[in-house]
Amino acid sequence: MKLAILGGGGFRVPLVFSALVGDDATIDSVSLYDTSAERLAVIVHVLEQIRPSGHPIRIEPTTVLDEALAGASFVFSAVRVGGTAGRAADEHAALDLGVLGQETTGPGGIAYALRTIPVAMHVAERVAAVCPTAYVINFTNPAGMITEAMQTVLGDRVIGICDTPSGLGRRLAELHGVEPARVHLDYVGLNHLGWLRHATVDGRDLVAETLADEALLGGLEEAGVFGVDWLRTLGSLPNEYLHYYYDDRDAVAAITAQPATRGDYLHEQQHRFYETVAADPLVALDAWHRTRLDREATYMQEARADDEQRPSLDGGGYERVALDVMRAIAFDERATMIVNVRNDTVLPTLPPDAVIEVPCLVDAAGAHPLATTAPGPTEAGLMLQMKGVEQLTIRAALERDRRLAFTALALHPLVPSTRLAGSLLEAYERNTPGLFS
Template structure:
């Protein structure tokens, strides 16, 4: 099979070495990686990490770097989108403005996610339009957050050639299957929802659903989500939620913990990465080892800012393995089942066909198609509908450049749920984020 060209948008990002590490495996279809970023200094730093990471590995994908988007996209077979409009500084603003109003400060959920979406959607649409013109046959793998919302925005120009990924559902499925003493090779999971808003609803071995067995077992709190939500709640739900449901189910406690914390997650990452990039550009030595030490600290402190403490079972990124599996399935036309963000196509009957949903899919050379689904758990239907309506309001506000519609989108979110608060949030975000001044 001829080697494929992978373009990474946001190629100067901190997590790019995770993707490159996955490509160093013997199964990778990629022979050439092009890093694209608007920040040339970050490209230089990450390029140095990748060179040291590859070391003497035979057949390591060649690496190029450019700040020219058209140059990067020309000849692309796969495009991996992992951009962050306004960088981590924007994430800090997302968090702090929200907390200033006493609502959740999180980058993809609630007020922060809406601000992030409003400034990212115009950029994502422009990128999708460019890809459709320069590399119309490329498959686009979107990891840019809010992933479901951004994937839906890009689908306007790319249709089913854009597929959203997230590591959370796959990691959840892996942990639940392991708690049952099974493997992913022998077990089939059912999962339904939106990105950062979904539930694992069944684990099947043959025709038997073994999830009720786990829900009744002491092993229920042996894995991360079991401890996070507690056995009693999981039994009442009859499903295992994605970890991001914590922000909805325990919102008041999370906000209190965030307000009491010395710094937000974004502030921690901004401080950490500034130091890391400075080290990578000014210090001799193995750049990959320096990067990896920072990466391990980052993984260990995930969700700690919300009062959950350090994770004792952090599994690293995970999304890079999903991306590699997706590229392999398409490039080799080899059937694979993955949980992905794709257009609904009637899979979840509570949402319209064009809504991007997060569900198990079958992937092969023709792309990703959602598998038949048992649907959303009844207790999650109204929340999913409301969040999808909020996403659609964000898309409409961005397309029409309407500040009024942006306020409506903010007020519609259940973790804001107030027009006066929404007006103040949008005003504060517009003051601090120049990318939102297009709203009028």
Template sequence: MKLVILGGGGFRVPLVYGALTGSPLIDEVTLYDSSTDRLRTIERIIRQLPAGPRVTISTDLARSLTGADFVFAAIRVGGAAGRIADERVALGLGLLGQETIGPGGLAYALRTIPVMNHVAETIARVAPDAWTINFTNPAGIVTQAMRRVLGDRVVGICDTPIGLVKRVSRLLGVDLQTEEARVDYDYIGLNHLGWLRSVRIDGVERLGGILADDSALDQIEEARLIGKDWVRATGALPNEYLYYYLHTEEAVASILHGGQTRGEFLHATQGRFYEAACCTDSPLETWRSALRNREETYMAEARDEDRREEDVAGGGYQEVALRLMTAIATGSRERMILDVGNAHARGRVSDALPDDVVVEVPCIVDGDGPHPQQVAPLALDQLGRIATLRASEAAIMDAALTGSQNRAWEGFSIHPLVNSPALGAKLLTGYTAAHPEIASLFA
């Protein structure tokens, strides 16, 4: 089977390839990217990994996709420099500057959706039977845009929910990812905005015991980030990105105090990596050192401690992608949290949300693809957060597909971390000036 990795010159591509080396599922991997230099660097690293599928590189999108069985999409439109502008325009207005949360995420979506729409149309034309696994951020709204073309054959993935589930699994001594009927859990939300609300083993609710135990909560990164008392009071374990919604002022102050945004940090460190990797006999070791530095500093603005070893290893989107591909290709059943359409063959995930909304929920995956599982109704505060955020993102998606400045203004203005038409207008002006892709969209 053939796997195509879009964004094949990306820094984390060797993680995906490394996951494939122990699986007979994929025998051919094509790396597609717009940068030949980065493709060659990543190809050299892969050559130093244990032998796995045959690898080819290409800068031709349609040729790369032809004959694909699976497509893994991890494209960064505008590169690290674009991310820096996303962050700095928002911070300049006293707003959160982050890659996927807040106005920075909306700007990222505004320039990414037209590109991913073209990608989806190309997949539909040259590889209509392929399954597309989207990790291009902001993953939820990009997946929703691609579903307009590819329908259920595009699935969004994220490693943060699986990291949370793994941490709870370690505490309970039971693998919650198993498909066994004796294990069940309830997780609902959007990408980077979700809650683990129930964990049942043999029909017995176990989440309450974890929430009541300080020593247990100390083992859960999300509880340490957001506050043990808060997760106990609300009766749910939130996705770690809820930190940015619940501690917005602290996050903005921490980023400004640090003097360097996450985008600026990655632009510098990964720039040095690509420069060094092209000139060394051991690019694999250079990559491993840079990867370790990247993982240890993840969400550093939210922490007052070093990131723990078990948390660094807690997720892994390459693992999610491999499990998803294996279940679809072989018909084996897997339980995992995925980004899928609210409406599906068995009904709706939530009657409170429109059919086309992409939600992040537990699914059972088999040869027919993901089957979203029934979850409890949304609490009013959860519904409010989801509805407001998705309305903002829907306006941005419309703007990206139609070139409507008014819809873009609306999207920026009604975002829950902006909530101001005046600030929305300033954001639109700032991002239009900072990004040629956005200026071209509105031209």
């Protein structure tokens, strides 16, 4: 089977490829599509050094989208429209106004979506024309909005993935010495906005046990982000990105106090990496490993209480989720996992076409959301507000409507006034000329 990776020159592509070479049965051909031939060449050097000698998996780089899609059974979408420079510009536009600029949770996510949705729609249309039976596994951020927009063309053949919910469940299971695959996760939310309410195994609830034990709770990364008292007050374990909602002002102050934003840091780091490998391809894999270790060790650094609460690099991230989804569909290996899918009637408070992040049964027919207990009023209220913002943003991008984009920004819970919403939109238009033309 063939996998097409869109954004094939991206820094995290080697993670996906490493998972593939360890799973011979799933994919035998990987087509890497990117608009930059230079970035593609660098990543190909890394992949060739990852691939064991004699391994049959083929690597096929291309800058032609239809060529990448032709014959693909799966399409993995991880594009970054505007590059890391666009991310950094979005962050600064917001921070200069005292507003969180985070690229998915904050209003920066709206700017990113406005740039990205037209590209994602073009991809969806080409998939429909070139490989209509393929499944699209979307990791392009903001993942919930991009998945929802692409579903207007491809329906349920687009599945959004994120490693954060499953990573939380895995770390919780390991904290208790339980095999993660045995634990049933009760998780509900939107992408980067959700709560792990229960984690049951053999009649036990690992969430309740953890909240009741201060030593155990202190061993979770989330304790360093939210604090033990707040986690106990919530009575659940929130997705780490909820830090930006619960502690908005603290987050803005912490980010502003850093010598550079996350976007600045990644832009500079990746520039050095690609430049280094282009000059000396023999160091490609070593340079990638060193860059990745530094990148992950500094992830959400401004939100963590101390250096002891660093994210784990073990156990697999989004590449593992992507491979599990592909295996479940390709070989009808029925599996339950948390992914982003169409709501239908799962959460009655949200529109049927809204993409939500919940446990799903994944099999040869795709991903099917499982019945779940409705979120409480505070969680549902935040979800409903953010889904309204997301759907306005999708419409603004599809219709090239500036007024809808302004409305989305003005209604975003992290934008404190309509005046600031207008200033933000003007800044985003300066950063991306022709945004609505």
